[in-house]
Amino acid sequence: QVQLVESGGGSVQPGGSLRLSCVASGNIFRIGNMGWYRQAPGNQRELVATHTGEGSIEYGDSVMGRFTVSRDNAKRTVYLQMNDLKPEDTAVYFCNAVINFVNRWGQGTQVTVSS
Secondary structure, eight states, X not given: OOEEEEEOOEEEOTTOOEEEEXXXXXXXXXXXXXEEEEEOTTSOOEEEEEEOSSSOEEEOTTTTTTEEXXXXXXXXXXXXXXXXXXXXXXXXXXXXXXXTTEEXXXXXEEEEEOO
16 A cells, blocks of 8 residues: 655744655655645645755746755655745645556645744
């Protein structure tokens, strides 16, 4: 069974930093895009960042310049370094990956930015 497991969420003050990690496990023969989405209460799920694994990266407009996505293919892991966090970054962050040609989601990790 294929799984995506996130870690690294938590609470931080405005201006702080967090690093999220997401590891893919199970019977995997191909991983395509890996990345992150987020969903705040009452809002739709939105793109944070995605990495194709071939050097192509896309960021959501609201995080560009503050967040950095990276991946380690050997470890089947995608990371999200979040700097200069703002209260509006508060959301549940979901790992997303195309594994064995199927779009999959992690269970989500809460990020709360508050003073």
